[in-house]
Amino acid sequence: EVQLVESGGGLVQPGGSLRLSCAASGFTFSDYWMSWVRQTPGKGLEWVANIKHDGSDKFHVDSVKGRFTISRDNAKTSLYLQMNSLRAEDTAVYYCVRGGSCPDNWGQGTLVTVSS
Amino acid sequence: DIQMTQSPSSLSASVGDRVTITCRASQGIRSDLGWYQQKPGKAPKRLIYTASTLQSGVPSRFSGSGSGTEFTLTISSLQPEDFATYYCLQYNGYPRTFGQGTKVEIK
Numbered sequence: 001e002v003q004l005v006e007s008g009g010g011l012v013q014p015g016g017s018l019r020l021s022c023a024a025s026g027f028t029f030s031d032y033w034m035s036w037v038r039q040t041p042g043k044g045l046e047w048v049a050n051i052k053h054d055g056s057d058k059f060h061v062d063s064v065k066g067r068f069t070i071s072r073d074n075a076k077t078s079l080y081l082q083m084n085s086l087r088a089e090d091t092a093v094y095y096c097v098r099g100g101s102c103p104d105n106w107g108q109g110t111l112v113t114v115s116s
Numbered sequence: 117d118i119q120m121t122q123s124p125s126s127l128s129a130s131v132g133d134r135v136t137i138t139c140r141a142s143q144g145i146r147s148d149l150g151w152y153q154q155k156p157g158k159a160p161k162r163l164i165y166t167a168s169t170l171q172s173g174v175p176s177r178f179s180g181s182g183s184g185t186e187f188t189l190t191i192s193s194l195q196p197e198d199f200a201t202y203y204c205l206q207y208n209g210y211p212r213t214f215g216q217g218t219k220v221e222i223k
Contacts, residue, residue, distance in 0.1 A: 045203055
């Protein structure tokens with residue numbers, strides 16, 4: 001059974017940093033593109049970033065470019081999202097998802113709240 | 117960016133009704149479109165990919181059609197467990213973009 005378990009969310013002040021992690025199991029992690037998608041009540045679902053099987057290719061949406069970095073460790077079957085210079089508008093539930101195009105499996109999500 | 121316009125934003129329907137949701141892309145995306153169902157407090161679940169391919173395990177009352185710029189998700193006979201919010205997703209270009217969602221409510 002595919003499992004994606006996110007961690008690392010929480011409350012952070014504007015300008016602060018957080019690192020989200022996603023522990024993957026139940027499939028050959030190194031065979032798949034992986035992505036982060038976030039959801040806010042106001043803006044709905046937004047694709048944040050994705051990364052190729054071996055980490056050699058990455059995409060970040062313009063709204064996070066230069067502030068967020070997606071990475072992975074295939075040996076640890078884990079996906080990461082380093083988030084710096086956080087803003088109030090980054091407040092959302094962040095989902096780890098399997099696939100770089102039309103993801104077929106989603107984690108349960110981790111809530112990130114940016115507020116003073 | 118490719119804009120995805122979903123309609124309607126909400127609808128009320130009864131069990132047994134046929135329901136159709138539409139997604140329009142701001143430019144041609146071939147068949148690079150998926151449909152997702154989300155229930156409150158849960159992650160989205162993939163129903164359809166490549167516009168019309170049913171995800172394994174998804175009931176056959178769900179179907180997808182379209183290509184280019186216009187796509188539809190049809191539920192042939194609405195069941196109680198189908199009351200949820202539905203989203204389309206285009207993956208023809210970057211950034212991947214979602215429709216704004218259609219909430220299907222009980223009439």
